Amino acid sequence: MYEVKALDQFNVTNFAGDVFKLADTNTPDAVLVRSSVVDDQLISNRLLLVARSGIGTNTINIEACTQNGTAVFNTPGANANAVKELVIQNLFRCVRPLRSAIEMMNDLRADAGEDLQSIAEAQRKDYVGGELYGKTLGILGLGTIGQRLADACYHMGMQIIGYNRSFKNLRHVQQLATIEEVLELADFVVVLLPLTDQTNGLLTTKHFKLMKSTAFLLNFGRGEIVDNSAVVSALDHNEFAGYTSDFPKKELQNHPKITLLPHLGGNTTEALTHSANLILQNLLDFLEYGTVRNSVNFPRVDLPFISPHRFTLFFEARDNMWADVADILNEKNLPVKGMMGNTTNDGYGYTILNTDLSTMKKTQIIQLLTELREVPGMLRVRLLKNPRLANWGVQE
Numbered sequence: 001m002y003e004v005k006a007l008d009q010f011n012v013t014n015f016a017g018d019v020f021k022l023a024d025t026n027t028p029d030a031v032l033v034r035s036s037v038v039d040d041q042l043i044s045n046r047l048l049l050v051a052r053s054g055i056g057t058n059t060i061n062i063e064a065c066t067q068n069g070t071a072v073f074n075t076p077g078a079n080a081n082a083v084k085e086l087v088i089q090n091l092f093r094c095v096r097p098l099r100s101a102i103e104m105m106n107d108l109r110a111d112a113g114e115d116l117q118s119i120a121e122a123q124r125k126d127y128v129g130g131e132l133y134g135k136t137l138g139i140l141g142l143g144t145i146g147q148r149l150a151d152a153c154y155h156m157g158m159q160i161i162g163y164n165r166s167f168k169n170l171r172h173v174q175q176l177a178t179i180e181e182v183l184e185l186a187d188f189v190v191v192l193l194p195l196t197d198q199t200n201g202l203l204t205t206k207h208f209k210l211m212k213s214t215a216f217l218l219n220f221g222r223g224e225i226v227d228n229s230a231v232v233s234a235l236d237h238n239e240f241a242g243y244t245s246d247f248p249k250k251e252l253q254n255h256p257k258i259t260l261l262p263h264l265g266g267n268t269t270e271a272l273t274h275s276a277n278l279i280l281q282n283l284l285d286f287l288e289y290g291t292v293r294n295s296v297n298f299p300r301v302d303l304p305f306i307s308p309h310r311f312t313l314f315f316e317a318r319d320n321m322w323a324d325v326a327d328i329l330n331e332k333n334l335p336v337k338g339m340m341g342n343t344t345n346d347g348y349g350y351t352i353l354n355t356d357l358s359t360m361k362k363t364q365i366i367q368l369l370t371e372l373r374e375v376p377g378m379l380r381v382r383l384l385k386n387p388r389l390a391n392w393g394v395q396e
Contacts, residue, residue: 001018001019001020001021002019002020002021002029002030002048002287003020003021003022003023003025003028003029003030004016004020004021004022004023004028004029004030004031004032004283005022005023005024005025005026005028005030005031005032005042006022006031006032006033007031007032007033007034007036007038008032008033008034008035008036008053009034010022010032010053010276010280011276012032012280014280015277015280015281015283015284016284017284019284019287019288019387020283020284020287026041026042026044027042027044027046027047028042028046028047029046029047029048029049029287030047030048030049030050030051030283030287031047031049031050031051032051032053032279032280032283033050033051033052033053033059033060034052034053034054035054035056035059035263036059037059038050038059038060038061040061040064043061043064043065043068043070044068045068047065047068047070048070048071048286048287048380048382049070049071049072049073049283049286049287050065050070050071050072050073051073051279051280051282051283052072052073052074052075052279053075053078053272053275053276053278053279054074054075054078054079054266054275055074055075055076055077055078055079055194056074056194056195056222057072057074057296058195058222058224060072062296062297065297066297066346066348066379067379068379068380069314069379069380070380071286071292071295071297071298071314072295072296072297072298073279073282073283073286073292073293073294073295073296074279074294074295074296075275075278075279075282075294076143076144076294077143077144077145078266078271078274078275078278079265079266079268079271079272079274079275080144080145080148081148081270081271082265082266082267082268082270082271083145083192083220083265083266084145084148084149084152086220086246086261086264086265087145087149087190087218087220088149088152088153090218090244090259090261091132091137091153091188091218092132093244093259094188094216094218094241094242094244095129095130095131095132096129096130097127097129100127101127104120104123104126104127105120108120108123132153132156132157132158133156133157133158134157134158134159135158135159135187135188136158136159136160136161136185136186136187136188137149137150137153137158137159137160137161137186137187137188137190138161138162138163138182138183138185138186138188138189138190139160139161139162139163139173139182139189139190139192140162140163140179140182140189140190140191140192140193140221141163141164141191141192141193141194141221142162142163142164142168142170142173142175142192143164143192143194145192145220146162146164146190146192147168147170147173149190149192150162150170150172150173151172154172159174160172160173160174161173161174161175161176161181161182161185161186162174162175162176162182163175163176163177163178163179163181163182179202179203179207180207180210183207183210183211184210184211184212186211186212186215187212187214187215187216188215188216188218189211189215189216189217189218190218190220191203191217191218191219191220191221191225191226192220192221193221193222193225194221194222195221195222195224195225199221199222199225200224200225201224201225201227202225202226203217203225203226203227203230204226204227204230205227205230205233205234208230208231208234208239208240209234209239211239211240212240213238213239213240213241214240214241215240215241216240216241216242216243216244217231217240217242217243217244218243218244218245219243219244219245219246219247220246220265222247223245223246223247223248223249224247226243226245228249228251228252229251231243231252231258232251232252232255232258235255235257235258241257242257242258242259243257243258243259244258244259244260244261245258245259245260245261246261246263246264246265247263248260248261248262248263282294288384288387289305289310289384290310290312290352290382290384291303291352292350297344297346297348298314298344298348298350299341299342299343299344299348299349299350300342301340301341301342301350301351301352302340303338303339303340303352303354304338305354305384305386305388306337306338306354307337307338307354307355307356307386308355308356308357308358308385308386308389309354309355309356309357309358309383309384309385309386310352310353310354310355310383310384310386311351311352311353311355311372311381311382311383311384312350312351312352312353312380312381312382312384313325313341313349313350313351313353313372313378313380313381314348314349314350314378314379314380314381315348315349315350315351315375315377315378315379315380316347316348316349316377316379317343317347317348317349317377318376318377321349321375321377324375324376325372325375328368328371328372328375332360332364332368334355334357334368335355335356336353336354336355337354337355337356338353338354339351339352339353339354340352348379357383365383369381369383
């Protein structure tokens with residue numbers, strides 16, 4: 001049975017079965033995480049998988065995991081609706097002074113015989129707001145969240161412009177060639193980009209000078225994408241109207257034009273449940289079958305398990321890699337009953353190979369595994385037994 005270390009709260013009752021169990025160990029087979037930092041010390045030779053419930057993987061050392069042959073899973077899109085609704089809620093907060101109006105009402109008092117509504121209505125002139133209808137929304141990052149936000153805001157009467165690294169065929173979005181063009185034209189700019197080497201510190205002083213003085217910037221991508229000191233300076237000089245961030249930092253606190261949220265993006269009952277269930281199912285399928293669906297470092301591979309056994313191979317792709325593997329398989333007369341593999345853009349490959357080792361002795365299988373693991377560039381070799389077939393044993 002596999003041992004899984006949960007760094008955050010997970011209910012695995014409906015998933016674990018006899019495949020895995022939660023264990024407080026420093027050498028787990030897999031790690032379950034929401035937003036906690038995955039300590040590099042957990043990346044041992046035994047670690048097969050880090051499963052992140054959510055999309056961001058900046059708390060995980062992806063490079064170290066990859067070199068260790070450890071897959072890193074996430075759940076892109078699982079919290080898309082929750083983030084979309086939170087962004088819309090904050091768009092309304094940008095144009096309507098709801099918080100101050102509610103606070104005023106909580107403090108307002110009516111004497112005996114006075115009508116509270118009449119007294120309140122006399123204060124309305126201090127709480128005149130604006131409308132989103134007809135305004136231009138600029139979206140930086142047109143993934144699942146960005147697309148859902150674009151559709152929802154279009155149907156509220158907003159004009160939608162956006163930027164994405166690669167062009168997407170989206171019905172309601174006018175895609176522009178540069179981020180700078182979006183900043184110049186938008187009344188509201190929503191950051192939904194992932195954190196990468198290219199986006200870290202992306203938005204800074206020169207970008208804020210391009211924005212309308214009446215525009216608002218909302219960051220629901222990652223905090224590090226925006227230069228916080230540049231934000232404060234730009235707001236102090238009235239270069240744009242306000243900043244909302246779901247990634248609180250001390251240097252942003254207590255500024256009259258900054259709204260900070262405690263990382264609420266996917267923090268709804270529905271999103272948390274859906275994301276957790278999805279990552280637990282993907283973890284279970286990987287441990288049992290070697291299946292990869294949503295991974296940031298392994299390519300997607302999903303092959304029906306119709307044989308008694310299968311190998312999974314993760315490797316650095318190179319010329320003659322498969323010639324070397326094929327030589328070993330042919331020498332052992334290993335039957336291949338199905339195979340599927342893909343290669344990532346970074347040059348790593350993952351292959352599932354269905355086979356039948358029932359006629360081989362354990363010593364022969366150990367020798368086979370040793371030879372496969374010694375192939376240059378090979379990072380991880382697993383042998384899996386089909387849990388649905390009763391007669392998968394090998395000879396002594």
